[in-house]
Amino acid sequence: MLAATAVVPPATANGADPLPSWNDTAAKQAIVAFVETVTKEGSPDFVPVDERIATFDNDGTLWAEQPMYFQLLFALDRVKVLAPQHPEWKTNDPFASLLKGDMKTALSGGEPAIMQIVAATHSGMTTDEFDQIVRDWIGTARHPVTKRPYTEMVYQPMLEVLTYLRDNGFKTFIVSGGGIDFMRPWSETVYGIPPEQVVGSSGKTDFLMRGGVPVLMRLPEINFIDDKAGKPVGIHEHIGRRPIAAFGNSDGDLQMLQWASGGGGRRLALIVHHTDDIREWAYDRNSSIGHLDKSLDAARDNGWTVVDMKDDWKTIFPFGDKRD
Amino acid sequence: MLAATAVVPPATANGADPLPSWNDTAAKQAIVAFVETVTKEGSPDFVPVDERIATFDNDGTLWAEQPMYFQLLFALDRVKVLAPQHPEWKTNDPFASLLKGDMKTALSGGEPAIMQIVAATHSGMTTDEFDQIVRDWIGTARHPVTKRPYTEMVYQPMLEVLTYLRDNGFKTFIVSGGGIDFMRPWSETVYGIPPEQVVGSSGKTDFLMRGGVPVLMRLPEINFIDDKAGKPVGIHEHIGRRPIAAFGNSDGDLQMLQWASGGGGRRLALIVHHTDDIREWAYDRNSSIGHLDKSLDAARDNGWTVVDMKDDWKTIFPFGDKRD
Numbered sequence: 001m002l003a004a005t006a007v008v009p010p011a012t013a014n015g016a017d018p019l020p021s022w023n024d025t026a027a028k029q030a031i032v033a034f035v036e037t038v039t040k041e042g043s044p045d046f047v048p049v050d051e052r053i054a055t056f057d058n059d060g061t062l063w064a065e066q067p068m069y070f071q072l073l074f075a076l077d078r079v080k081v082l083a084p085q086h087p088e089w090k091t092n093d094p095f096a097s098l099l100k101g102d103m104k105t106a107l108s109g110g111e112p113a114i115m116q117i118v119a120a121t122h123s124g125m126t127t128d129e130f131d132q133i134v135r136d137w138i139g140t141a142r143h144p145v146t147k148r149p150y151t152e153m154v155y156q157p158m159l160e161v162l163t164y165l166r167d168n169g170f171k172t173f174i175v176s177g178g179g180i181d182f183m184r185p186w187s188e189t190v191y192g193i194p195p196e197q198v199v200g201s202s203g204k205t206d207f208l209m210r211g212g213v214p215v216l217m218r219l220p221e222i223n224f225i226d227d228k229a230g231k232p233v234g235i236h237e238h239i240g241r242r243p244i245a246a247f248g249n250s251d252g253d254l255q256m257l258q259w260a261s262g263g264g265g266r267r268l269a270l271i272v273h274h275t276d277d278i279r280e281w282a283y284d285r286n287s288s289i290g291h292l293d294k295s296l297d298a299a300r301d302n303g304w305t306v307v308d309m310k311d312d313w314k315t316i317f318p319f320g321d322k323r324d
Numbered sequence: 325m326l327a328a329t330a331v332v333p334p335a336t337a338n339g340a341d342p343l344p345s346w347n348d349t350a351a352k353q354a355i356v357a358f359v360e361t362v363t364k365e366g367s368p369d370f371v372p373v374d375e376r377i378a379t380f381d382n383d384g385t386l387w388a389e390q391p392m393y394f395q396l397l398f399a400l401d402r403v404k405v406l407a408p409q410h411p412e413w414k415t416n417d418p419f420a421s422l423l424k425g426d427m428k429t430a431l432s433g434g435e436p437a438i439m440q441i442v443a444a445t446h447s448g449m450t451t452d453e454f455d456q457i458v459r460d461w462i463g464t465a466r467h468p469v470t471k472r473p474y475t476e477m478v479y480q481p482m483l484e485v486l487t488y489l490r491d492n493g494f495k496t497f498i499v500s501g502g503g504i505d506f507m508r509p510w511s512e513t514v515y516g517i518p519p520e521q522v523v524g525s526s527g528k529t530d531f532l533m534r535g536g537v538p539v540l541m542r543l544p545e546i547n548f549i550d551d552k553a554g555k556p557v558g559i560h561e562h563i564g565r566r567p568i569a570a571f572g573n574s575d576g577d578l579q580m581l582q583w584a585s586g587g588g589g590r591r592l593a594l595i596v597h598h599t600d601d602i603r604e605w606a607y608d609r610n611s612s613i614g615h616l617d618k619s620l621d622a623a624r625d626n627g628w629t630v631v632d633m634k635d636d637w638k639t640i641f642p643f644g645d646k647r648d
Binding site: 050053127171180181184188194195196197198202205206207208209213214216223229230232233236237238239240241255258259262 | 374377451495504505508512518519520521522526529530531532533537538540547553554556557560561562563564565579582583586
């Protein structure tokens with residue numbers, strides 16, 4: 001049946017190809033064969049609509065993550081905006097180096113330095129205020145290389161997969177190491193994924209009445225890190241069902257891919273491999289951003305689908321590619 | 325406009341009354357007026373479909389909670405089943421008293437004793453195994469007073485509200501102090517609420533590969549208590565939008581009702597007041613289960629809707645009432 005479905009071109013109800021930005025290679029055929037099999041009534045691998053859950057990593061899977069995670073670029077922009085209220089930052093690292101434009105020294109403190117930057121820029125306001133800060137930034141900030149809005153730095157072939165799955169009864173979720181409240185203000189417009197279907201890392205919040213008005217204050221404390229073994233935990237907590245399809249691009253997605261593919265029955269586990277240094281970026285085993293090593297080995301050992309961006313994608317971004 | 329809509333009988337598309345188990349009193353009129361107003365295009369209080377979020381407490385709001393929380397009855401049943409594997413329980417309280425049927429001594433240890441019982445019965449297995457344990461129990465256990473399955477101890481008028489809201493484009497969520505994984509196995513069948521729309525208290529889980537198979541192990545550690553000020557926190561974490569309608573019955577729901585009603589625009593905050601000792605149970609300010617004191621005062625001060633079960637509901641349970 002696999003062979004039979006693989007040679008039939010994928011089609012939507014009106015006969016159009018639902019994945020026009022994909023070359024007709026093994027990756028596209030695997031996606032189409034999976035969707036056709038699990039949606040075919042009477043098939044031994046048929047999955048009822050309610051259980052058609054698909055989870056997507058965000059950074060490097062739905063949108064780009066070079067030259068660094070976009071949420072970190074947001075945090076750096078916020079440090080500049082907030083600096084006048086924090087004279088002590090002039091002398092204290094990582095802030096002092098950041099404000100001097102010396103990114104290398106600023107980030108040399110590793111994860112603790114990054115957490116300091118995140119805490120200083122992501123807490124101390126209400127959830128409604130943070131929502132507005134993110135909306136303002138995402139509506140005006142530009143990617144340092146392409147000068148495009150970040151919301152255009154999304155992968156056209158993956159947008160097509162999201163729509164194709166939803167057209168076939170799937171519920172699509174983001175499951176990202178990124179901040180849940182950083183993604184929610186724009187996930188519905190950009191991906192068609194509503195806030196309640198976004199799973200991500202989060203800080204603690206505190207409910208209180210402020211002058212008679214109920215608010216949720218964002219605290220400088222980690223609540224949950226939705227990465228690596230945290231991804232199946234976050235999926236269980238938020239969704240309460242096991243995905244039958246999962247999409248990632250790095251070692252941070254390994255456990256999500258294991259969890260989704262280990263459920264019995266027909267499953268799709270897919271890795272986006274960044275192989276195109278001309279149209280996008282090329283990086284994997286030696287990269288700190290989007291580090292892809294164990295997951296690539298696991299893909300080979302388990303027969304997961306690996307997308308070779310260079311060969312499998314006709315188009316990268318809705319506007320073209322990095323050079324446009 | 326409120327007066328005008330209040331005198332028009334509520335109707336579904338085919339003209340039938342969507343709330344037939346409700347007497348035509350102020351509570352029913354408030355629900356109908358709210359739904360008609362927020363769904364009327366062009367109304368200043370119109371709410372787009374995506375933002376029509378309604379949250380429901382479970383114990384005492386959607387199903388009964390007397391003579392004690394049903395999840396506690398589940399835990400007690402599990403203690404009996406597991407006792408042969410725990411010879412030490414014969415001498416250690418709260419287990420020793422429980423097994424002798426002396427509930428009063430067993431629960432005299434208060435919250436720490438209850439947490440011991442919950443930890444012993446809700447952890448140490450995989451999430452899939454716990455799901456099956458709950459399914460087996462809910463399919464066979466009977467309520468001590470009515471001898472009915474617990475899934476029939478649900479309020480018929482509230483089932484009608486759930487359907488009425490969904491028919492009007494609302495997404496309905498459970499937001500309960502009860503265990504998230506205790507509710508999910510049956511919430512879809514009983515309430516039409518899928519697992520991903522259930523918010524509740526949870527324990528920590530740990531992802532690991534067990535003999536090559538990915539599992540989530542349930543740990544004897546609290547992850548989140550979805551009660552009181554935890555309810556708005558849980559709502560924000562899981563849903564990421566503020567409800568425009570919230571339904572509760574106790575002081576555990578106060579902050580959820582404040583959060584929902586404090587969002588600006590037309591809102592519905594509703595409290596189920598247990599006033600019918602003949603057909604159900606009557607309890608409020610002096611009850612430890614379903615303690616309703618501050619929320620009742622807040623309802624009066626803020627003009628929230630209070631359902632007087634005795635006067636407002638024609639029917640209590642789908643099968644009738646406590647005496648049937």
